[in-house]
Amino acid sequence: MKKYKYSKNKKMIFFRTASLITAIIIWIIYLTSGKGKSLDINIENVSALKISSEAINDIKKLSEKYEIDFSELFTYYAVENKFFENKIEYDSKIEQNFIINYDKIKNIYNFDDIKDYYELIKNIHTDIKLFPIDIKYKNEYMYGDSWGGERTYGGKRIHKGCDIMDRENIRGRIPIISMTDGKITNIGWNEQGGYRVGVTASSGNYYYYAHFDSYEKEIKEGKSVKAGDVIGYMGDSGYGKEEGTKGKFPVHLHIGICPKTNLSDEELWVNPYPFLRLVERIDNSES
Numbered sequence: 001m002k003k004y005k006y007s008k009n010k011k012m013i014f015f016r017t018a019s020l021i022t023a024i025i026i027w028i029i030y031l032t033s034g035k036g037k038s039l040d041i042n043i044e045n046v047s048a049l050k051i052s053s054e055a056i057n058d059i060k061k062l063s064e065k066y067e068i069d070f071s072e073l074f075t076y077y078a079v080e081n082k083f084f085e086n087k088i089e090y091d092s093k094i095e096q097n098f099i100i101n102y103d104k105i106k107n108i109y110n111f112d113d114i115k116d117y118y119e120l121i122k123n124i125h126t127d128i129k130l131f132p133i134d135i136k137y138k139n140e141y142m143y144g145d146s147w148g149g150e151r152t153y154g155g156k157r158i159h160k161g162c163d164i165m166d167r168e169n170i171r172g173r174i175p176i177i178s179m180t181d182g183k184i185t186n187i188g189w190n191e192q193g194g195y196r197v198g199v200t201a202s203s204g205n206y207y208y209y210a211h212f213d214s215y216e217k218e219i220k221e222g223k224s225v226k227a228g229d230v231i232g233y234m235g236d237s238g239y240g241k242e243e244g245t246k247g248k249f250p251v252h253l254h255i256g257i258c259p260k261t262n263l264s265d266e267e268l269w270v271n272p273y274p275f276l277r278l279v280e281r282i283d284n285s286e287s
């Protein structure tokens, strides 16, 4: 009797040890399979989004060719490149190196880990329906990726937006349209931004337009706007404590994007440039 009890306990210990070892083996296989690859992404890279306009347009074309959601494709591409930590000038091998291995790459990450990045990209991409200047003025403006340039007014800081310049440098002649649907949540004088307008979209993202020469009539705080509504006219207001200061820099529109996101506890601004290139391309193809 005693002997029987002893061997039963021994069997129990054996089974418990065996199941523990099996669990450990499964866990090791899971870890080495790569699923759940840890993300080491600097939030400043997410903000700066230093992707070339060619690469972003390639991603757009490939998303259509392979019928993959653009925001998903862009997010995985950005995550794989640590949000362009080593600025990508022009990656001509996106199709060979990235799309062909897309399923494998997707399998490397837990979607939960990249969800907030995806939401960030998707919401901005969904909100922005139009370029802020109508296609008929396409020869009147110019812009490049001006994120990160040094600014000194009001203390040394970096440029957290995208500037669209009037080629003729004449204030008040180019109408500015809202890129998104939303509600005007800020309007009036701001020392750095001059006459500015802030539009909050239903996603919670905030779109900031600065240095207007004047506002469009009827544009008031609390008013709803649709993408395409004129909100004001390009100018050179700002850089002065005194309301109405103009002429401190060339005539241009400053665009800022401050998304609602869980990625940062602090206010996060994201480079509008890639998103502007996307909607501008659509405008051009329709012309």
Ligand SMILES: [Zn+2]
Residues within 6 Å of the ligand: 159, 161, 162, 163, 253, 254, 255
């Ligand atoms: Zn600016």
